[in-house]
Amino acid sequence: GCAAPYTSMAAPGATAAAALVQYVVLRGDLCRPPRSWPLGAVVAQGCHAALAAAHAHRQHPDTRAYLELGGAMRTVVLEAPDEAALTALAETLKQNNIDHQVWTEQPENMATCLALRPYPKDQVHQHLKKFKLLK
Numbered sequence: 001g002c003a004a005p006y007t008s009m010a011a012p013g014a015t016a017a018a019a020l021v022q023y024v025v026l027r028g029d030l031c032r033p034p035r036s037w038p039l040g041a042v043v044a045q046g047c048h049a050a051l052a053a054a055h056a057h058r059q060h061p062d063t064r065a066y067l068e069l070g071g072a073m074r075t076v077v078l079e080a081p082d083e084a085a086l087t088a089l090a091e092t093l094k095q096n097n098i099d100h101q102v103w104t105e106q107p108e109n110m111a112t113c114l115a116l117r118p119y120p121k122d123q124v125h126q127h128l129k130k131f132k133l134l135k
Contacts, residue, residue: 049103057117066118
């Protein structure tokens, strides 16, 4: 996989902003038959969702601090097995008041990805721990 494990989010004494992470959850079934989307098309879904979440919550202090990190921004890309799992996660996040955006590809009207706004890991990890890193 391309993502690094996220065991230690910040060194002792690091700033609070360094512990911020943006989670992106992509559908793994998009890459596999029968859909077999090209890798670039799947990556684009993640980019759309991440940008949409950051834009929608651009005034939130965590989002602003995260964006100011520049090259130190931390993004974790997880895999949902299919659209049903992605939709169920979106509902769980909504019920727990976790800010996120679902990206729906048009004209297919298919949910392909969701992204949370940047959060401290400990505030949201419990809702995401059943999802594996995208490989």
